[in-house]
Amino acid sequence: MKNTGRPTAPTSAANTNEQPTASGSKALNQATKLIFETGTPRRTGVDIQEPKGGKTRLGGHERTSDIGLPGLTEPEIMRHYVRLSQKNYAIDLGVYPLGSCTMKHNPRLNEKVARMPGFADVHPLQPQSTVQGALEVMEELSHWLCTLTGMPAVALSPKAGAHGELCGMMAIRARLDADGMSHKRRVLVPESAHGTNPATAVQCGFIVDEIPASGNGRVDLASLKEKLGTPGPDNNVAGIMLTNPNTCGLFETDIIEIADLVHAVGGYFYCDGANFTALVGRVRPGDLGVDAMHMNLHKTFSTPHGGGGPGSGPTVLSDALKAHAPVPYVMKEGDAYKLIEDVRDSEDAFGRMTAFHGQMGMYTRALSYMMSHGSDGLKQATEDAVLNANYVQASLSDVMTPAFEGYCMHEALFDDRFLKNTGVETLDFAKAMIDEGYHPMTMYFPLVVHGAMLIEPTESESKGELDRFIKSMRHLAEKAKSGTEAESFKAAPIHAPMRRLDETQAARKPILRWTPPADVAEAAE
Amino acid sequence: MRYLPLNENDRAEMLSVIGATHVDELFEDVPKSARLKDLIDLPAHKTEHQVEQHMSRLSAKNVAASSVPFFCGAGAYKHHIPASVDHLIQRSEFLTAYTPYQPEISQGTLQALFEFQTQVAMLTGMDVANASMYDGSTACGEAVIMASRVTRKKQAVLAPGLHPQYAAVTQNSAKFLDIKINEVTPQPGADMNVLDLINDETACVVVQSPNVFGEIVDLAPIAEKAHAHKALLIAVFTEPVALGAIKSPGEQGADIVVGEGQSIGVGLNFGGPYVGLFACRQKLVRQMPGRVCGETVDANGERGYVLTLSTREQHIRREKATSNICTNSGLCCLAFTIHMSLLGEAGLRELAMLNHEKACDLADKLSAVKGVELINDSFFNEFTLRLPKNANDVVNALADKGILGGVPASRIMQGQHENLLLIAVTETSSEEDIAAFEMALKEVLS
Numbered sequence: 001m002k003n004t005g006r007p008t009a010p011t012s013a014a015n016t017n018e019q020p021t022a023s024g025s026k027a028l029n030q031a032t033k034l035i036f037e038t039g040t041p042r043r044t045g046v047d048i049q050e051p052k053g054g055k056t057r058l059g060g061h062e063r064t065s066d067i068g069l070p071g072l073t074e075p076e077i078m079r080h081y082v083r084l085s086q087k088n089y090a091i092d093l094g095v096y097p098l099g100s101c102t103m104k105h106n107p108r109l110n111e112k113v114a115r116m117p118g119f120a121d122v123h124p125l126q127p128q129s130t131v132q133g134a135l136e137v138m139e140e141l142s143h144w145l146c147t148l149t150g151m152p153a154v155a156l157s158p159k160a161g162a163h164g165e166l167c168g169m170m171a172i173r174a175r176l177d178a179d180g181m182s183h184k185r186r187v188l189v190p191e192s193a194h195g196t197n198p199a200t201a202v203q204c205g206f207i208v209d210e211i212p213a214s215g216n217g218r219v220d221l222a223s224l225k226e227k228l229g230t231p232g233p234d235n236n237v238a239g240i241m242l243t244n245p246n247t248c249g250l251f252e253t254d255i256i257e258i259a260d261l262v263h264a265v266g267g268y269f270y271c272d273g274a275n276f277t278a279l280v281g282r283v284r285p286g287d288l289g290v291d292a293m294h295m296n297l298h299k300t301f302s303t304p305h306g307g308g309g310p311g312s313g314p315t316v317l318s319d320a321l322k323a324h325a326p327v328p329y330v331m332k333e334g335d336a337y338k339l340i341e342d343v344r345d346s347e348d349a350f351g352r353m354t355a356f357h358g359q360m361g362m363y364t365r366a367l368s369y370m371m372s373h374g375s376d377g378l379k380q381a382t383e384d385a386v387l388n389a390n391y392v393q394a395s396l397s398d399v400m401t402p403a404f405e406g407y408c409m410h411e412a413l414f415d416d417r418f419l420k421n422t423g424v425e426t427l428d429f430a431k432a433m434i435d436e437g438y439h440p441m442t443m444y445f446p447l448v449v450h451g452a453m454l455i456e457p458t459e460s461e462s463k464g465e466l467d468r469f470i471k472s473m474r475h476l477a478e479k480a481k482s483g484t485e486a487e488s489f490k491a492a493p494i495h496a497p498m499r500r501l502d503e504t505q506a507a508r509k510p511i512l513r514w515t516p517p518a519d520v521a522e523a524a525e
Numbered sequence: 526m527r528y529l530p531l532n533e534n535d536r537a538e539m540l541s542v543i544g545a546t547h548v549d550e551l552f553e554d555v556p557k558s559a560r561l562k563d564l565i566d567l568p569a570h571k572t573e574h575q576v577e578q579h580m581s582r583l584s585a586k587n588v589a590a591s592s593v594p595f596f597c598g599a600g601a602y603k604h605h606i607p608a609s610v611d612h613l614i615q616r617s618e619f620l621t622a623y624t625p626y627q628p629e630i631s632q633g634t635l636q637a638l639f640e641f642q643t644q645v646a647m648l649t650g651m652d653v654a655n656a657s658m659y660d661g662s663t664a665c666g667e668a669v670i671m672a673s674r675v676t677r678k679k680q681a682v683l684a685p686g687l688h689p690q691y692a693a694v695t696q697n698s699a700k701f702l703d704i705k706i707n708e709v710t711p712q713p714g715a716d717m718n719v720l721d722l723i724n725d726e727t728a729c730v731v732v733q734s735p736n737v738f739g740e741i742v743d744l745a746p747i748a749e750k751a752h753a754h755k756a757l758l759i760a761v762f763t764e765p766v767a768l769g770a771i772k773s774p775g776e777q778g779a780d781i782v783v784g785e786g787q788s789i790g791v792g793l794n795f796g797g798p799y800v801g802l803f804a805c806r807q808k809l810v811r812q813m814p815g816r817v818c819g820e821t822v823d824a825n826g827e828r829g830y831v832l833t834l835s836t837r838e839q840h841i842r843r844e845k846a847t848s849n850i851c852t853n854s855g856l857c858c859l860a861f862t863i864h865m866s867l868l869g870e871a872g873l874r875e876l877a878m879l880n881h882e883k884a885c886d887l888a889d890k891l892s893a894v895k896g897v898e899l900i901n902d903s904f905f906n907e908f909t910l911r912l913p914k915n916a917n918d919v920v921n922a923l924a925d926k927g928i929l930g931g932v933p934a935s936r937i938m939q940g941q942h943e944n945l946l947l948i949a950v951t952e953t954s955s956e957e958d959i960a961a962f963e964m965a966l967k968e969v970l971s
Contacts (some may be wrong), residue, residue, distance in 0.1 A: 034636070042871050058741055080866075086631035087631075109573050119795060124601055124796030137770065159852075166849060208844045267707055282560070298852075304856065354694055359797040380526055380529060381528070388531075390545075406554075462531065493630075497629065499823070501629065507821065510810065510834060511817050
């Protein structure tokens with residue numbers, strides 16, 4: 001999401017006609033204080049076998065100060081967090097069309113499997129003979145991911161999408177350095193890219209060079225050629241980071257040519273696989289000339305987003321890069337699985353991305369999802385995701401303004417031309433969607449489109465749900481275009497647990513933790 | 526296809542609205558040579574029962590920690606997690622929500638993050654904390670990069686008691702940013718050696734306490750020396766329960782504190798997902814990586830929470846961001862918060878003392894075994910034994926007897942210290958488990 005260019009503080013004063021309640025609650029929307037305001041450090045919700053209180057061996061480092069952590073009993077905790085949960089929107093509650101985030105259904109079988117004791121209750125450093133089933137899961141998952149992408153190897157350990165980007169770009173850096181090509185430092189990144197791409201490139205010591213988009217939402221091939229320059233010993237292009245389908249929801253039609261051009265100057269092709277959900281079973285990135293690509297198991301392969309994580313970003317690598325894959329990885333030796341976790345056993349490995357072996361809890365969930373769908377179901381899921389996005393685009397294109405012509409892939413991108421001179425901005429439109437019972441789409445991203453609205457319905461929505469969503473969107477678009485409703489849009493949302501929040505104030509005077517009232521008083525003096 | 530609501534009629538109707546005759550037309554932008562004609566060569570769909578059975582059989586091939594006397598630590602710890610924790614984090618509203626970009630309909634996640642940040646700050650004795658990192662090791666790497674940014678210096682000193690995989694991750698995070706890191710060889714009893722390595726070029730010194738050998742390190746003199754050279758002290762821990770018994774890093778002068786939060790609320794999970802804790806001094810907050818939640822008010826003047834300070838982050842700053850991080854460890858930090866709220870200070874202190882007493886008991890029993898030596902002067906719930914034999918062989922022999930008896934140091938220390946055995950004990954080890962371990966070790970060493 002992009003925050004720049006949009007208002008971050010409410011512009012209209014409070015204007016609800018609601019009668020305040022004595023409790024501060026509003027029916028199901030219960031007023032919920034912080035745990036620090038309800039619990040006390042002397043209370044606990046856990047029964048612990050009483051310590052005997054003998055001599056300690058803490059080397060004189062015993063804690064003498066208070067910590068201040070409040071405790072609550074189980075019934076209080078249940079009520080506190082259930083009340084909080086009711087202030088959240090969720091996939092299980094309704095359409096969550098957050099473009100580029102792939103909010104598909106999270107199957108509950110996955111949750112059950114991840115909690116099986118042989119997966120959830122094993123230590124990462126147990127003897128390998130006692131975790132053969134866990135290593136087999138990693139091996140099976142690798143097989144599925146390599147086969148679906150048409151790539152020879154995968155590094156499972158990256159902990160999230162951006163971590164996978166780092167893994168892929170580090171493999172590229174390692175290969176360049178190994179080949180004596182350390183002068184190749186320039187990485188081309190389209191201006192429509194996720195912010196993580198340029199941030200990742202910099203973290204690998206590369207210099208970012210932006211390439212503009214063409215009028216049809218794709219990479220401008222002429223600019224790309226110019227930026228790539230000519231092959232030769234002085235060419236300093238390390239590679240390109242390209243999202244496909246791109247952040248406009250469009251397949252990069254010239255992708256094979258782009259890969260060839262990059263390879264011709266000795267560069268590598270990093271594909272951001274955040275949108276792989278549009279390709280699974282229909283297109284293999286390996287056939288497009290990709291050298292490295294991360295997948296977000298929490299997008300494409302249905303592991304839950306959990307309010308911001310944990311993610312998981314396995315990264316497939318081409319023949320040119322696979323020797324540089326980080327430790328650890330699994331090998332099969334006869335009937336046994338072996339974990340290679342020591343860099344000494346893998347001399348070209350660029351290093352280690354994380355302690356231990358990555359996100360096992362996500363591996364089991366993603367594998368369950370893939371096995372459930374199978375080769376046939378995964379392809380069908382991809383087709384349904386693309387079909388749903390195009391259905392939304394087609395059903396809204398007469399009242400809203402699609403950013404580009406033609407079919408989209410798994411997400412439909414609109415700009416804000418239809419709101420011109422209405423006094424309503426993308427942000428207001430998004431907040432009005434909340435009152436209609438929907439989570440807003442991704443807004444103000446990608447940056448190449450003015451007032452962008454990126455809608456990704458995913459394959460999990462039924463036609464009935466989509467029709468209701470489309471009806472709401474049409475209603476809002478027509479209401480905005482009437483030109484007389486700007487005030488009501490500015491006031492939205494009015495039915496949510498809270499009204500618009502003041503982000504400007506939050507950033508100007510950051511309050512990032514609760515402080516005891518006495519301290520607040522002291523600080524004020 | 527139990528996860529796909531569309532049926533053939535729906536698809537046909539929708540295609541006609543779109544104006545396409547076949548779904549293939551929607552993929553017309555894909556170059557012809559890359560369009561797959563056949564299904565990919567992978568198994569076809571399976572019923573829920575079939576998948577569950579397959580996964581259940583794979584699960585059964587592993588030895589679950591709860592099923593045997595269990596003493597592994599070295600960065601991941603087995604603690605009892607109250608049943609209410611897992612119940613609450615499986616509520617749809619928490620489980621199936623995204624990053625709280627729309628605060629009006631995300632106050633549940635946001636308030637929990639604000640509580641989490643406060644708990645982490647209290648526990649570590651620091652001013653502020655972020656909304657979590659991937660895990661302790663990546664938090665450690667990010668802390669070194671942050672310190673280099675804050676001090677505008679390019680050298681980091683890692684202590685010999687830092688978990689070697691944390692050191693490896695940190696080296697990996699820093700190596701392409703021209704941050705120089707000292708050659709670090711894991712060594713017990715040697716953390717004070719960092720005092721000789723700190724100079725005016727030093728951006729930060731990274732010290733773990735309790736360290737990977739279980740020793741408790743006096744951070745105060747290291748902080749003092751670091752500050753004298755305008756360097757930052759980054760304090761690391763892998764066992765948050767220890768902070769219920771020992772002085773917090775904040776009290777000892779740390780500038781940044783990073784750690785693994787897994788012990789509180791998150792299971793062993795074969796190494797992940799875990800939850801990285803990251804706290805620092807108030808004055809450094811704008812250089813902190815990762816998501817941060819802050820308090821504000823809504824249009825009615827009511828208190829609420831939002832993600833804030835996003836001008837540090839990749840989606841705004843792009844190549845100038847403090848970090849490329851986008852994801853936190855949301856659900857794991859919720860689990861941490863709920864478990865910590867159940868414990869409270871009283872519960873955490875009791876839990877810590879119970880862990881420590883069990884460790885003292887086991888250390889006494891095992892170090893009395895012939896040929897076995899306890900190398901620690903101090904420890905919390907984890908200590909190191911020097912064995913008369915190769916520790917890896919001993920661990921395998923113990924496993925054959927149905928006991929998961931610790932982690933051989935050589936496994937994480939690139940083959941060094943092959944006779945050292947790292948052992949952790951928590952409240953989950955019963956007296957019978959401890960007795961069984963003692964007897965088995967005697968047998969294996971005899």
